[in-house]
Amino acid sequence: MLKTTIRTSTRNLLAKQAIKSAGSKLFTPAIVSSNSISDCKKFEVRYYSTRSTVIQLLNNIGSKREVEQYLKYFTSVSQQQFAVIKVGGAIITQQLPELASCLAFLYHVGLYPIVLHGTGPQINEILENEGVEPQYIDGIRITDDKTMSVVRKCFLEQNLKLVTALEKMGVHARPITAGVFQADYLDKDKYQLVGDITGVNKAPIEASIQAGALPILTSLAETPSGQILNVNADVAAGEIARVFEPLKIVYLNEKGGIINGNTGEKVSVINLDEEYEDLLKQSWFKYGTKLKIKEIRELLMHLPRSSSVAIIDVNDLQKELFTDSGAGTLIRRGYKLLTRNSLEDFKQPDLLRAALNRDPEISSGSTSVASYLRGLETAKFKAYGDEPLEVLAIVKEDNVTGVAKLDKFLASKAGWLNNVTDNIFTSIKKDYPALQWVVKEDDPNTAWFFGKADGSFSKNGEILFWYGTKSVEEVSKLVENFSKESFGRQSGVFGNSNQSRSFSTLRSRQSLGLGLQFKRGLSSTANPNPPFKRGSNTKKAKVALIGARGFTGQNLISMIDQHPYLELTHVSSRELKGQKLKGYNKADIIYSNLQVEDIKKLEANDAVDVWVMALPNGVCKPFVDAIEQAGGSGNSKIIDLSADYRFDTTGEWVYGLPELNDRAKIANARKISNPGCYATAAQIAIQPLVPYASGRPSVFGVSGYSGAGTKPSPKNDVNFLNNNLIPYSLTDHIHEREISSQLGLDVAFMPHVAQWFQGITHTISIPLKEKLTARDIRTLYQDRYQGEQLITISGEAPLVKDISGKHGVVVGAFAVNAKQDRVVVVATIDNLLKGASTQCLQNINLAMKYDEYAGIPDDLVIRG
Known part of the structure; x- marks a missing residue:
């Protein structure tokens, strides 16, 4: 990812500097080692095509924050779930270079959209030249044998044209002209x-992406007997979306969006839950536009x-995908936006508490949610939010300034990414002419707040923003x-009373705001997220363990047996059903094989306080859905030990690594995704150096064979492992993605299995952007x-x-090279204990x- 922040209008200069500084890391393809003339030419094409796409990005993107935020967002799902892009046939004819450049950019930053194109204009042109007038019924092209021959020819030609244009730009693209869509006659x-x-075959698309190629699809379908049928490209794109459930479905067209027929302006955002009924009443909302939105609404209701x-x-395309403001x-x-004028208006107090826990003052322990709510009881305020409170805004009257x-x-992250923040601020602005x-x-x-303000003033590490003030006197007040007020809450980083301060209005805001840069020194800073060493609850809780056969389940059973408040009530295992649970002494438990309906009944009767899912990857969802749909009080907690929800973007799941994630957020969550074993140790070992890393850390990880589970394989075969070390999944391992997504830093991870039973060791090389000693780093x-x-x-x-057998993580070594630009850190963890149970x-x-x-x-806890 390009580490460049755009701060002024001189973006072309910055683009050149970024390209120069990025050097071989960004632009060197695999063929650079070749000495042949043809390969050198290929390298030159790849270099300049990538260079042009990066310049194109820099000319479209508003800030570094947006680029990093959206790249992290899009890479949080599997590659085929990033986006489905439907390309109109006219775009291939009229804007092929632009289209290829945009798709090349996505490819070069590691994103693989599923591209599906139409070919309507080309078909009409050929038919017109042959004196055949296209026939339509209800907007659907009648496709006879002659028309079908033209349709098939056009699709193949346009597909090849797009694939060829992409290959010339250094993009590996795969034409997929058949075998995806099954259909019957309409x-x-x-x-x-x-x-x-009637069906979508995912295999050709998934194979293309796994091979590192963009899949380029046509909307031709086949009957079971092999007859080719013509399908509307919009409909085909929708069916692809239903199967892959992507984050984005993109329709590229010449208008660049939906146009308001009354004002002639482009509609920026449509929130269907909030606006759909009102749109139906608008005079301009009719015919094709109405049908289009109706179809899109039906599609999104299933995603x-x-x-x-x-x-x-x-x-x-880049601006829409990578900026808050978007383009089309x-x-x-x-969600519907709601306002509240009293605490009693909040019908779900737990959501309110969870939202307030995002506040740095509350999450750091400087104040508490209860204290803040007590202050609201006597204050005149108006609160704004969406239904799940992904965004919460509270406006108070100020008697001092008026x-x-x-x-x-x-x-939340979802609130920013889904632009709920803009909707909330727009609502506030309607109610408050000055703020x-x-x-x-x-x-x-900060850049987003500058965009909402008329002026600003900075002092002691804080910025005052305002809009709507009428005079210099009001601003002065x-x-x-x-x-x-700022004097009493000076930040430790910006606490110098002699620090310069700046005053800004709209005319000079850019010179103040986006130009400010502060460097944090390497300082001794206490843990910002200290443990909750004392809990207030002593009430016993009932635990149901789903999937107890594996090593992790057995360790968890042993620990619950020694826990002062937890009691196992249900242990589910298909293989062990009917057998007595061993290693648990609080009660006689017989293994059951709980099905979805059993779980619904238990949840509806509030028979379980904590559900622990110790299941293989990809199995957990039906059980979670059953719990959520069962009714009951909804107070039970769900802990998932698989990887199924570690990349959740809905905001419903909290990533449960207490030493790095907000403990208050974990404490207030209903659904918690337990991190992976490799990922836990790697994150703890890398996180303190993230601000000082100049590039990609490399993690050489070795685990005992218990990490391979109980199902027989070469990775847990003690004879095969004897005097051996087995490398596997050396790129794109799921833990590599997990570590990178959580740290916000691209990490390379190379796992191995060794001949010992349990325990993991990581040797991690981290490049440094400034010189640090081993003592500096250890102190950090x-x-x-x-x-x-x-x-x-x-x-x-x-x-x-x-x-x-120990319940913690040890981090050490801190070996710094002679140039002091690289450090090697070693971390160890028990994969079955701190790595899981x-x-x-x-x-x-x-x-x-x-x-x-x-x-x-206590006898197993590692203490420093």
């Missing part, structure tokens, strides 16, 4: 060779709420009051993990034999408000 007598899609549809011009028309289900103050503006608010200078969304780690009972920082490289127990304790370390044996 109405053979009426439309002849027109198909109604996750995180999915959206964009209708855009081909030149705006974005259509999503969204200008209302935006006291809280708290948004003031304060943001930390290092807030990653705002600044004076802000300065007084000690300060970051101060108070963490399950993390030990050592000056020596930890040994895997010492971690087996111990971490699960931590998450249960947090979610149930117990002592975080309850049930974790």
